[in-house]
Amino acid sequence: MGFGLVCAVAAAVGQVARAHEGTAVNAPKGAVGPSGGTKLDLPDRPTVPVTLTVYEDPRSPQSREFAQRYADTFARLLASGQLQINHHLVTQSDKQYGGSGAAEAAAAAACAQDQGRLAPFMEQIWQHQPAPAHDALKDRKLLSDLAKKAGKINHDTFELCVDRNERKGWVAESQSAFAAAGLGEVPVVRINGRPLPVPTAQLTPGKLTSLVNAEARRVAAAAAP
Template sequence: MPVKKISHRALVTGAAATALALTAGVGIGLAADSDGESAPSASKAAPLVVPANTSGKDGTVITYGKASAPTTLSVYEDPRCPYCAVFERDLGPTLTNLADSGKVKVEFHMATFLDKRLEGKGSRTALGALGAALNESPALFKQFHTALYEAQPKEETTDTFGSTSKLLEIAGKVPGLRTHAFNKAVKEGTYLAWADKVGETFYDSDVTGTPAAKVGDRHITLLDEDGKAVSARQFTEEIEAAAAKR
């Protein structure tokens, strides 16, 4: 397994201690897309616009699930992280079922540090598009979130998500998402300033790599030593055990 990819592993119980060490204050500069379209740079982005259906200061927490759920699971991801794609592909359906059944409320804490590590803008631009989806509804956010990880390029250095036209193409796979408001927000970078806030807030946590998940201060195992997702049963049992000890 390439060392660079191992560095994206999460600091979770039972995983190898190879998590990515994050540094605060990452600044992201954007260049033109390869297809000629470009998202606004940090300096040209519109003033902070917070999507609907968020919580926390500046709306930096994305919540999916019922407010009455007895357990809150905090999930930490970067849109360009290949191991986040492994987690979402193999355990995403289980997580969605837990949330939809009212057992767990998921709070997503998204990061954009891989734009700095790998160069590019895809994490930030994808997060801005996720904000546009969230503004439509939490359900559409979750479906688009899943679609993005399914469409993640094989090579992590490929900045596919840096293209707004590619993001809109992926969004087209989610029924009902491509509204006029969504399209306009993605093209104009309406939620890029918000994406910057979300990315900055990630550094306030004690999480040093993605993907990661916690119930309170208890880390939940997502990947094994080989970078493969744990079983749905183990994932669910660890969440239940952590919740029982709170």
């Protein structure tokens, strides 16, 4: 077998392997979910009395605005020990605008999660999010640069995860679950699995803090002997 043919066969094998990785549902490290089901949520903290599940789309300006507006509130609540945040990554903006930027960015975020660096990576996504119509988040060079800016990410491991499409199938499953639940437009927030009693559009940092405190009291009272 000639050298050129060997290279061609090797390239074809690599393409098949990457295609398989792109459809296999391999959850990133630390993902959580229902018993027996696909683990689609990425937690910021271990289990505590109150869990907020935030459905967010890396390409969505509304998701960016929500994340940045509530960053300080989330930090305070996480530090209080009352709250954990589960991030549920969705990609509905790809259907809205066309292209694949949300899926590429979500898969890269899941690769960052494998190294415990989801939050810093998503902060970089929000800070540098391109206009959604441009679909610039599909550029893996941009995603690689954002991973470097996030810091403390082993670059070779991250690049391999992204290049092999190791989290693409998981991202597709995450979007499918979101769409099937009929939750509407992102951002969507649930508190201990239930919709917030006020629409996200009417939420404020103060209201969210009050809701978390009230839920923590409710859980404590329910657990009391």
